[in-house]
Amino acid sequence: MIPNDPAILLSFVNTKLRDFYSNLDDMCDDMELERKTIEDKLSLIGYKYSEERNQFI
Incomplete structure (x- = not known):
């Protein structure tokens, strides 16, 4: 199970x-x-996955 809240999910x-x-x-x-x-x-919440950084920024 993953968090439902976007900030916690991030x-x-x-x-x-x-x-x-x-x-x-x-x-x-x-x-x-x-x-x-x-x-x-x-x-x-304004985040997009960055392949280069392997994280949501």
Whole structure:
């Protein structure tokens, strides 16, 4: 289960990406999550995934 609140989700996802995954697709595959759902929710608070930095900025 992932956090529903976008601000908490941002912290959760960026921590997972930093500590365990080389990219967002690997994280989503491993955790059985929909990439679009995460991207859509985080875009509500102005964040977009950066491939280069492997984090939402």
